[in-house]
Amino acid sequence: MICVKINEESYSYDIHSLIKAFYPAEDIKVVLNDEDLNSDSNMPEFYVYAGMDKIKTGIDSDGTEGLVKEVAVSDSLSKDRAAYKSELKRSLYRALSEYTGQELPWGTLTGIRPTKLAMTCLDEGMSEDAAVGYMKDFYLCSDTKAKLATDIATRERQIIKNIGADEKGYSLYIGIPFCPSTCLYCSFMSYPIAAHRGAVDSYIDAVKKELDFVAGSFAGRRLDSVYIGGGTPTTLSSERLKDLIGYVHEKIDLSNIKEFTVEAGRADSIDREKLTVLRQMGVDRISVNPQTFNEDTLKLIGRKATAAETIEAFYLAREVGFDNINMDIILGLPGENIDDIKYTLDKIEELKPNDLTVHSLAVKRGSKLAELLLENKKIGDSNVMLRNDGIDYEEAMRLTEQTAARIGLSPYYLYRQKNIRGNLENTGYAEDGKAGIYNILMMEEVQDIVACGAGTVSKRVYVQDDNSVRIERCDTHKDLKLYLENTEQMIDRKRKLYGID
16 A cells, blocks of 8 residues: 555545556555555655645655655746646646656546546647646647647537537437446446346336436437437347437437437347338447457456357448448457557558547446455456556557557547556547537536436536536436436436526
8 A cells, every 4th residue: 555645635535546646556545634644665655735835745655755856836826726736736747757667648637537627628629739738738748649639629629619519518428327247347328138038128118218208308409410329229129229229319309410329239129120120220330349359358348259259240230331330449458459459450450440549448336346356366266467567558548549540530539548558548530521529528528418228327418608617417316226216306317407497
């Protein structure tokens, strides 16, 4: 355990997050001055002093004061909390970087939306070069990541402009919480379909009630995108898919939508009949997600479909007429090395999807992987290294960028997560005109997202008088039984969120 002594509790989250980025495998404990550290003797101890006259960060090693960074605080800085916090993080970052010999690709940034910062720079009239310079100087981002964030922000701004996203528009998300099985790394709410088939009809009926609310309350507003995710929506039968999507068509005006996506993420949930139904019902974008093309890894993480079946499902979707297919892959799955990642990328290059989403594995609370790591257990009888710290993640990300470029895909959206491997990011790449519109609208928080189904989160975007944005959210029960028993209450939460009588 690494312990950190602070004098100002309000900065504890930022301090914890930044130190955790340098020491991802360690537990971090943040305490106030007079509390006992109780740190491991072989780990350094940190302290951060946030004063009105100075910011002082230091690292004690072997019981003696080691590296110290000190910054004078001007009167103007002391009165600007946001600027003060940024200076504190820069000071701590420089101490950590010097002590460990590491530089983090995203510098002091620990949030999930770094592109929003680059977009703000562009919105304020900065050139792209100036925005890159600001990201490097203010947040200490690497040149590569500053350029990546700015390039993506530039593309997103143009896409949002073309859509005409504003407070009159909204997007609809429908969550289907059933899967063929639960993957090792997954923390999303999902229920194995084999054990919950009896609840499916009741679930679809509950979602229809929520859709009735959307139809009545958002009539007259422009619907820009529809996204049916999960779980794995294609665990539903073709009849149920047709019924649900048909209900959306019946109740809601889809005349202005720019995109209708359904995640067909698992090859073991896909067949020609389902794909044909989706295409006939106006779905124009689907996901067929391998995560990896290595058979041993697929077995290890609990995905039942083979790599060959995923390839077959992809080509079947092409035959049915889908010309916008997304594929997801994950870097850093247990047991995989850089050669395994190269093999997966070679298969991606052969298939040439229109959209590729590259995830750096994040160990999420609630996943089986997190549980095994916490208990220091193996996967069954496997000797696979769960942490997989041996991969050069920056090299892996460079390889994915190069593969995407060779098949004509450019980065168009990006987000980060807690406990993400290599302190990197998740990036979406797409052909021109094939970028995932819902992904951008959701990530950049430029319009309301109305979400129906168990475990979903609706967002309301308030554009204030000074053009700043405030976000409010409401969720639905994650537990399937509670959701089904309290569907009207879930609707009332949305009614309150959107100010609907």
